[in-house]
Amino acid sequence: MSSRWTDPLERFGRFWILSAEIADRGLLRPMRGQFPRLSEIIRSVDRMGVGSIPIVVLICSFVGMILAMQTAYQLSKFGATLYVASLVSVSVVRELGPLITAILVSGRVGAGVAAELGTMAVSEEITALRTMALNPVKILLVPRVIGLVISLPILTLIGDAVAILGGLLIGWVYLHLPPALFYKVAVEGLVMKDVLTGFAKSVIFAILIGLIACYKGYSVRGGAVGVGTATTETVVVSIVAIILADLLFTALFYFAI
């Protein structure tokens, strides 16, 4: 068989082998008392999560405003502008909050992780760890994936809140809806299932971004070009994976549950 067909298969296989090792060291071994280093996880959460708060706040507040204006444009025809509040809250919490935050994080954090690990691979730092009898998956990859799994759901909650606030601002200034009323309608429009599905989505997106970025960075070969390619591919593949997972997840909740 030509390598054109076998190479993608081989890469796919390697991705799952590495993912299984990350799952083993990040999930199964901690259950048996072998924990990854807490200081590394805290450092990852600080760099990935805390560092992403400004961009998430900025973009999600704009998305909330845009959503409020677009829905108000339609709902005002029916004299139902009050429902802008619940429309914004439900669509943000169920869908746009997790999705936009994940896409932002894949660009900011996923690309960063791939570039960092790729540079370490090229400069033989990862090989150096192995020669010191240290496991690079345990030391470098697991803390980053766990850091993302902790950070992204929290960032999503922050993103949800500021998006609703953005909508509230438009409702107040443009539609003359009192903030207290907007807040009441927005919260009443939500049910626990909306919050839980949004949260579950953000966890799945975090795992996807973490695994893809780690795999792409960890398997870099070929110098600066390799690092550049890995970074680009991380963002592209992460976004495709996020949207695909979102579609499957939404379909599952829509049809089955």
Place this chain on the structure above:
Amino acid sequence: MNIQVEGIEQRYADRPILRGVTFHVRKGETLVIMGGSGCGKSTLLRILSGIERPVAGRVLFDGEDIVSLSEAGLDAFRKRWGFCFQGGALFGSQTVGENIAYPIREHTELGETVIDIMVKMKLDMVGLTGFGDLHPSQISGGMAKRVALARAMALDPEVLFMDEPSAGLDPVMSAAIDQLILDLTKKTRITTILVTHEMKSAFTVADRMILLHEGRVVTEGTPDEIRRTTDPLVRQFVDGMADGPIPLRRNRDEYLKSLTHAPSISSPSRKDMED
């Protein structure tokens, strides 16, 4: 550690790199692996240190074959080895001192005060006293190589692997590194395997040396034996001559073959070209 290397073969995508390499290293001696660019010497070092696995052959450390070991089994050996990379491979996010402390912190239960003292001793050993707080990006190439050596020696290993320790350095720094390696290996009696293509370095530090050519060991001996050899291939390499048995230029047939991708050019097509 006594090291016995038997029939090592390695291939990358069907291209043979090593074709049955056999030699031995006695406990406490410094063996230099020489060879031109692309002869497979770095690959050989990576196989000896368990970074890569060969397609065939055995590497025996005190009688135990590391080729057939699992990663966990290899790790037990790796804790007794030190590896000094060509580019240093220092961790860019850590200071020089943290780089040296890293293997000590990971593999021992020693307190920070003891680790600090050990790091200072290792820095003194390579002549970099007071440089512990700098980052790898703030030091020169020669200093990075010395830090890499200090890190490789952090846990006082029994075997030291070095990949081109003096490559890419100015002659003075290169000589200083050679002298440092010589002092270290003689004082500690550590078993050292060093890869280089720099003849001056090789003759300075070696107890014995082997020359690799096209994936095979073509000669083996002490520096004096190698200096006195009359083998034209070894002479060409040692004297650094462009002309000799080591082919630098491809002959006409090979060149035409590479241009045309023809499986064979001993047929009419060659005749056509000659006409």
